[in-house]
Amino acid sequence: MGRARKLPTRDELRVWREFVETTEALRTTLAARLQHDSGLSRSDYAVLLALSEATGHRLRSSELAARIGWERSRLSHHLNRMERRHLIRREECAVDSRGAEVVLESVGAEAFHAATVPHLRAVRELFVDALTTDQLAAAAQIAAALRTHLTRPAPPPDPD
16 A cells, blocks of 8 residues: 655645735736736736747747637637737637637737836736845745746556
């Protein structure tokens, strides 16, 4: 029989809950600020950011979904809403007729650029200014450690 994995201690669970609840509060506050300041949702901003960084301001739908970490069905529904607001458009892929490319429209580029400075000010106010230089460095180390751990292949299950 394989050995059971050790469960988190009470103190470890306290830290975990504090991390999750604080992260969610920060994300919610930033999203509300973004919506208030620009009329863009956090989801709109994620799509527009990815497109603004892409070569030619266009990405295949599958690549866009991967970049922002969404399932393709969620992306498709959100793109429908963004397309109705003329933030993006979809075109048949020139090299593969089975796929579509998402293209940043000028209205979307303008909305993204108008939202960026207020959003970055909110990031500074709500995140950067709340931490010391050492705490920011520690936060970067923690984020890197978690990302590395999450991208590591899962160990095989213990044999019974």
